[in-house]
Amino acid sequence: MRHIAIIGSGPAGYYTAEAAQKHWGDDVHVDIFDMLPVPYGLIRTGVAPDHQSIKGVSRRFEKTNLNENVRFVGNITIGKDISIGELQDLYDAVVLATGAPHDRELDLPGKELGNIFGSAAFVGWYNGHPAFADLAPDLSGKHAVVIGMGNVALDVARILSKTPEEFAGADIVQHALDALAASNISTITIVGRRGPHQIMMTPKELGELMHLERASPYVDPQDLPDEAEDALLEPGLRKSVRHLRDFAAIPASIHGDTPVTIEFDMFASPLAFHGNGKVEEIEVEETTVEAGRAVGTGKKYRIKADLVVSCIGYRTSPIPDVPFDDRAGRFANDDGRILSGLYAVGWARRGPSGTIGTNRPDGYSVIEKIVEDSESGALGNGGKKGREGFDALAAERGLDVVTFRDWKKIEEAEEAAARDGAPREKFVDVASMIAARK
Missing domain, CATH: 3.50.50.60 (FAD/NAD(P)-binding domain)
Structure with missing residues (x-):
């Protein structure tokens, strides 16, 4: 069993999860982390609100998340709740798909x-x-x-x-x-x-x-x-x-x-x-x-x-202990590889360029590199604890993890609150999002 952690639940993250699932099938566990309790990254908060057809790609990502070997882990801030080093100890590969959220x-x-x-x-x-x-x-x-x-x-x-x-x-x-x-x-x-x-x-x-x-x-x-x-x-x-x-x-x-x-x-x-x-x-x-x-x-x-x-x-947000190219505003990487077992994809890899669809070949490409590194022995012999290890650490630290099932409750509440003709009325603060899952 391979264990992969993806940091960021936008298009780059979900396309990477999709690629991992297609390659390994049931022999992989993918955990998609996000600092917000809601998934989809720029699909939710970057794409213009009057471009609903573009936002429809989230249905594809939902299909990926409904597989048992892919899990959304929301409300977790990397560098605060858990470090990159700790994730590397738990997962065979860690993929940074954090986008470029800063001006x-x-x-x-x-x-x-x-x-x-x-x-x-x-x-x-x-x-x-x-x-x-x-x-x-x-x-x-x-x-x-x-x-x-x-x-x-x-x-x-x-x-x-x-x-x-x-x-x-x-x-x-x-x-x-x-x-x-x-x-x-x-x-x-x-x-x-x-x-x-x-x-x-x-x-x-x-x-x-x-x-x-x-x-x-x-x-x-x-x-x-x-x-x-x-x-x-x-x-x-x-x-x-x-x-x-x-x-x-x-x-x-x-x-x-x-x-x-x-x-x-x-x-x-x-x-x-x-x-x-x-x-x-x-x-x-x-x-x-x-x-x-x-x-x-x-x-x-x-x-x-x-x-x-x-x-x-x-610009991408720097993460402690991860090499960063300040001039380019993204993680320092060699075609997606940052350090052993640590990768970047999407805007975190190449900077803010291309369309949402550009992230699909990018996600598949980084999985190919993880496969290459796995087969060459560069990622070790497996045996890491993956999500089981993270769950134990989260319980120990009292982290309030938001799951995809929780997100569906949040989404249901947003849809119920929508004004006439609108698809939803988004919660605009984290506390309200978390409260809606109860």
């Missing part, structure tokens, strides 16, 4: 001003993550600025621009829905250092901006390169740029008829935040793109900003 900091003068948030915090706020439920962004101003040219920036801009009715069927939490319903924001500026040919936004997400009830997207036609140059782009990016060209062609009268405008301010590199206690403006420098890099031109201007959300990337 990459935009280290600029004025960053301490109020109403400036990273996307992990802001997305966590409207998705009900317990760490960010009390964020309370001030939406009373007219001007919001979203920094970044990826899909997360689009998610934030879209969520800020929607009417309450457009959230029908979404699992946005009530405190965020109430705040957005009272919002005064009328201009959302998406700021990016480079131009249309360097955006990381995908066609589907860009296309959604054309179907908002009270908002319209705007692109300055002068920011667009010669259309003939689009032919050199890969097909997905070419479609995205096509959307930008469509935005640029929207008549001015349309913008005048919509209460909210989503403006794309490209070739603009943020330099500093300005304000009195709370952010009021962002100072930026015009750029030009040379060999794919944004180069400042020396020309500066300011953008009004009553709210700022920085969407420039994420």
